[in-house]
Amino acid sequence: MLKSIDRPTLIASLFILVILCAGTVYTVATSGTASFIAPTYLLQQLKIAAFLGIVAAGMMMVILIGQIDLSVPWTLAASAMLATAVGGAWAIPVGLGVGLAVGLVNGVGVAFLRVPPMIFTLGVNAVLRGLMVMLTGGFAPQSFATPVMGWLANGRLLAVPGSASLGLSNSVLVWALISAALVFMLTRTPFGRYIYATGNREAATYLSGINTRLVLIGCCVICSLCASLAGLLVAGYTSKAFQAMGDSYLLPAIAAVVVGGTNILGGQGRYSGTVVGTILIVLLQSVLSVMQMPEAGRQIIYGLVIIVMLLVYGRSSALRT
Numbered sequence: 001m002l003k004s005i006d007r008p009t010l011i012a013s014l015f016i017l018v019i020l021c022a023g024t025v026y027t028v029a030t031s032g033t034a035s036f037i038a039p040t041y042l043l044q045q046l047k048i049a050a051f052l053g054i055v056a057a058g059m060m061m062v063i064l065i066g067q068i069d070l071s072v073p074w075t076l077a078a079s080a081m082l083a084t085a086v087g088g089a090w091a092i093p094v095g096l097g098v099g100l101a102v103g104l105v106n107g108v109g110v111a112f113l114r115v116p117p118m119i120f121t122l123g124v125n126a127v128l129r130g131l132m133v134m135l136t137g138g139f140a141p142q143s144f145a146t147p148v149m150g151w152l153a154n155g156r157l158l159a160v161p162g163s164a165s166l167g168l169s170n171s172v173l174v175w176a177l178i179s180a181a182l183v184f185m186l187t188r189t190p191f192g193r194y195i196y197a198t199g200n201r202e203a204a205t206y207l208s209g210i211n212t213r214l215v216l217i218g219c220c221v222i223c224s225l226c227a228s229l230a231g232l233l234v235a236g237y238t239s240k241a242f243q244a245m246g247d248s249y250l251l252p253a254i255a256a257v258v259v260g261g262t263n264i265l266g267g268q269g270r271y272s273g274t275v276v277g278t279i280l281i282v283l284l285q286s287v288l289s290v291m292q293m294p295e296a297g298r299q300i301i302y303g304l305v306i307i308v309m310l311l312v313y314g315r316s317s318a319l320r321t
Contacts, residue, residue: 008261009273012280019283026290036290043168049282050175051230051237053275055249056256057178058226060274061219062117063257065199066266067110069220071121072227072253074128075102076246079228080235081132084145091146092232099228100221102128107217132243145235153236171233178226183271195219199266251302256281259305 023036035041055072062069075098083095102124109120145153151170158168186192197205198215206212230249235241260277262269281302288298 006261006270006273008259009270009276012259012261012273012276016276016280016283019280019287023283023287023290026287036286045282045286046279047169047171047237049278050169050171051234052249052252052256052282053175053278054178054226054230054233055253056274056278057175057182057271058223059253060257060260060262060269060271061182061195061222061226063254063262063264064195064266064269065216065219066202067117067216067219068254069106069121069223069227070118070250071102071106071125071128072223073244073246073250074125074132075099075224075227076231076234076249077241077244078102078128078132078231080145080231080241080245081136081243083149083232084235084241085136087146092148095228095232096225099224099226102228103221103224104217106224107220110220111213111216145239145241149232149236150239151236153233171237174229174233178229179271179275182222186271191215191218196267199263199268201267251299252281252285255302255305 020037024034027036028034055076059069059072079095079098082098083091086094106117106121106124109115109124110117113120152174153169153171155170156167157170157173186195194205194210194212194215197208197210198212202212205215227246227249231241231246234245238245256277257269257274258264258277259280260269260273260275262273284301285298288301
């Protein structure tokens with residue numbers, strides 16, 4: 001049974017238990033109640049995890065092919081800001097359209113122009129930021145999200161009868177649907193096999209007759225679409241879109257993917273690990289928030305996690321070769 005469980009996923013799951021225990025001990029010691037493991041609190045954390053989980057799902061696709069997407073923060077923000085600015089029935093199509101356009105631009109730059117993805121996507125992120133400031137002055141002209149966006153983020157199709165706080169948020173259901181679609185794609189379709197093959201050896205995959213350029217573009221589009229969808233949900237959750245709303249999702253998303261066992265050099269990783277890694281990062285954020293650690297300290301922790309795991313994967317990759 002244990003042999004069938006991915007080792008990084010198992011380790012991350014154990015860390016989740018450690019965080020839950022630490023959070024419970026801290027809240028009991030400070031407030032006298034075990035509020036950290038209360039059902040309402042855990043459901044709220046799961047709701048918050050859905051936003052990060054969708055971003056991490058897209059990020060995993062580009063990491064699997066050995067790339068990185070640093071345009072996620074402003075793809076998320078631009079999608080939300082333009083969606084709230086347009087409003088009405090066109091809000092969600094416009095928001096997702098931004099993600100599609102950004103993904104295509106990133107894909108063409110990486111696949112055809114062969115610009116290093118870290119540099120190219122960072123440039124795209126800066127362009128998006130400049131465009132949003134120019135078009136909106138840094139603020140969405142319409143400050144409120146549409147009712148549909150609010151319902152997707154805060155509504156409850158699966159609610160406990162007689163309770164306004166218990167039940168799964170619609171955002172969690174959206175995350176579950178995205179997850180199911182990506183798992184099916186990675187495990188049951190040729191495109192999923194091409195993703196892993198491209199991440200392992202792009203040149204060999206190309207010589208075997210697979211159009212690796214289309215694989216690169218497809219992964220970039222999926223990543224940007226996930227970021228734009230997360231932006232729409234975050235805007236619905238907060239009832240507004242605002243400048244730099246996506247900045248707090250970049251490092252945690254990368255950390256969730258890496259902690260979940262996906263090789264940051266590409267070609268290896270299970271989606272279940274990304275889900276567990278997302279929950280771990282959200283609970284870690286919650287514990288640090290309860291302990292009143294400054295944002296700078298949290299970013300240091302995320303960075304250290306990524307650096308340590310990168311060193312581990314880099315050494316294991318070198319040993320294999």
